[in-house]
Amino acid sequence: MNIVSVENVVKIYHTGMKRGNITALNEVSLSIDQAEIFGLLGPNGAGKTTLMKVLLGITRATSGGVTVMGLSPADAGSREKVGYLPENHRFPNHLTGIGLLELAGRMCGMSNAEIKTRADELLPLVGMDKWAHTKIRKYSKGMAQRIGLAQALINDPDLVCLDEPTDGVDPVGKIEIREVLQRIKEQGKSVLLNSHLLSEVESVADRVAILSKGRVRRVDTVKHLTSRQLEYEFEAEIGDRFLDIPPEIGKQVAVTANGMRVELKSREGVTHIIDMLRQRRINIYAVTPVKMSLEQSFIELIKDQATPGGQQSGGGAS
Amino acid sequence: MKGLTRDTCNEMIDRKLFWVFVAVTVLTILIVLLSASTVKTLKAGEAPPEVAKGIGDLVDAYLINGLGKFLSILVFLAVMGTAGLIPSMLSRGRAEFYMSKPISRTGLLLNKLVGMWAVYGGLTVVAGLVCLGVMVLSYDLFKIGVLWMLVDSLVALAVWFSITGLIGVISGSYAFAVTAAFLVWIAQSLLPLREGLAQIVNSKVLTTTLDILYYVLPKPSQVSDLFAQLARSKEVADWMPLWSTLLFALVMYAASLWFFRRKDY
Ligand SMILES: Nc1ncnc2c1ncn2[C@@H]1O[C@H](COP(=O)(O)OP(=O)(O)O)[C@@H](O)[C@H]1O
Ligand SMILES: [Mg+2]
Numbered sequence: 001m002n003i004v005s006v007e008n009v010v011k012i013y014h015t016g017m018k019r020g021n022i023t024a025l026n027e028v029s030l031s032i033d034q035a036e037i038f039g040l041l042g043p044n045g046a047g048k049t050t051l052m053k054v055l056l057g058i059t060r061a062t063s064g065g066v067t068v069m070g071l072s073p074a075d076a077g078s079r080e081k082v083g084y085l086p087e088n089h090r091f092p093n094h095l096t097g098i099g100l101l102e103l104a105g106r107m108c109g110m111s112n113a114e115i116k117t118r119a120d121e122l123l124p125l126v127g128m129d130k131w132a133h134t135k136i137r138k139y140s141k142g143m144a145q146r147i148g149l150a151q152a153l154i155n156d157p158d159l160v161c162l163d164e165p166t167d168g169v170d171p172v173g174k175i176e177i178r179e180v181l182q183r184i185k186e187q188g189k190s191v192l193l194n195s196h197l198l199s200e201v202e203s204v205a206d207r208v209a210i211l212s213k214g215r216v217r218r219v220d221t222v223k224h225l226t227s228r229q230l231e232y233e234f235e236a237e238i239g240d241r242f243l244d245i246p247p248e249i250g251k252q253v254a255v256t257a258n259g260m261r262v263e264l265k266s267r268e269g270v271t272h273i274i275d276m277l278r279q280r281r282i283n284i285y286a287v288t289p290v291k292m293s294l295e296q297s298f299i300e301l302i303k304d305q306a307t308p309g310g311q312q313s314g315g316g317a318s
Numbered sequence: 319m320k321g322l323t324r325d326t327c328n329e330m331i332d333r334k335l336f337w338v339f340v341a342v343t344v345l346t347i348l349i350v351l352l353s354a355s356t357v358k359t360l361k362a363g364e365a366p367p368e369v370a371k372g373i374g375d376l377v378d379a380y381l382i383n384g385l386g387k388f389l390s391i392l393v394f395l396a397v398m399g400t401a402g403l404i405p406s407m408l409s410r411g412r413a414e415f416y417m418s419k420p421i422s423r424t425g426l427l428l429n430k431l432v433g434m435w436a437v438y439g440g441l442t443v444v445a446g447l448v449c450l451g452v453m454v455l456s457y458d459l460f461k462i463g464v465l466w467m468l469v470d471s472l473v474a475l476a477v478w479f480s481i482t483g484l485i486g487v488i489s490g491s492y493a494f495a496v497t498a499a500f501l502v503w504i505a506q507s508l509l510p511l512r513e514g515l516a517q518i519v520n521s522k523v524l525t526t527t528l529d530i531l532y533y534v535l536p537k538p539s540q541v542s543d544l545f546a547q548l549a550r551s552k553e554v555a556d557w558m559p560l561w562s563t564l565l566f567a568l569v570m571y572a573a574s575l576w577f578f579r580r581k582d583y
Contacts (some may be wrong), residue, residue, distance in 0.1 A: 013582075058583050076420045077421075080420045082420075084418035086414035089412070093417055094328055107416070149417075
């Protein structure tokens, strides 16, 4: 069973006359498996937060099918084993850190003893044990974020939804949060992670959906998204020449600082290029397959969608 | 209560409203003690029986009216102090927290409303009992019926919360919630006087409208009068103000739930 399944979900916000209707989600479909860290990536306003809220029943989809733990979000039971760290949260600030955990725990139907045990585990985990008895209104952004993560985990959820979890957190805290996510995953639980920080998603997520303007542009593993097939960087003394590579082998895409970049039709092309370079007595120092960062891949995908037809990316001179 | 009642309690203490209640209660007790010493000197003057009975009636009325005034101040404070609770719970960044928990929307709002009523009603009743205790001890007279005044404040709180709750859910604004309660309060103070107006203005439409408004809107002041009658162990001639008010509150609560279940946050 999928932990989360989303099918053709549309969400239209009916705002005032001026801005008209906003289609925040447009025919979105995806699913999240057990023990998977699923990243939602997209520029601001892409609909990431909206999708998360739809899953939690905070906002209702205009149309389409959503199930969480096999139940509709309208059913409170679907949230029994779910934790949520909202974006831009303002937790009830009359509470202390531990008070927030107690309230969250009781709302999840936990007993005082259960809450106590769990809080004693979670507070050190998020590095907030020293601040547990301080009012939330005195917390910094990063501290509120850490306690927010703890409250999302209070009921030992099978699915944790985190909306921009490292927002306002210091670099050390970011690494700590990443470790927490890995631990959750090792326990066989799923994580839905929203972030505009691509490097962060890249380092933890198993699969990623790229959203832009309310549409899912691509759902894939991070590995696939970041490896560009059959592009190689040749570190060689080429200068700023363009090589006359036969079209059936491939083409030179660019001249780089240390050599050139080529796009090949097949892997055997590498040997061919090496032969060509050797014939011309050009020294070769290294050949590396080109890997894009998720960021590049993301930007290209978004750019593609922005330009109608969108196929001219990557290729320059030929 | 899924923790929301305790949350409301924490919130009250944090917002120092608790201390306002304490301050008003202490002030009232001081007034009672001060006036009691005056009445005692009157009594000590060996008054003839008929005068003594007059004084007794006076004290009786004083006990009921005084307690009633005190309680209505507390109710006023509680309504003003709580009108912002629901808008605050449903504000951006906080609603998400409450709604992500495994509680249905209906459960969430009902828990919060019941929590508010229990916490602030409880506080009002305790303050009322303390004040009543001081009154009873210093005047040396007690009527069990006086306890109806406490019931009255619980009913009044339920009615006012139904108004601030509904407007709070719909508008998400403290200012609107308080304004709505204030408008209803003005209307319910003026509408019983509508017959006087009908004699001056000769308009069938106007009088009918006012009549409808009168029967539809809640009548907390008249309900208080009704409970004061009960407190004096007198017959209540007309129960209409009570049941029409309760009906109004019920409709308001139902409407709050209806709107809440349909809103996006
Ligand atoms: N409550 C709302 N009312 C109207 N429009 C909204 C609301 N929430 C979000 N939107 C709009 O929906 C779109 C998607 O927003 P959001 O889901 O917050 O994006 P993201 O989290 O990816 O930055 C945006 O255009 C935003 O303006
Ligand atoms: Mg967002």
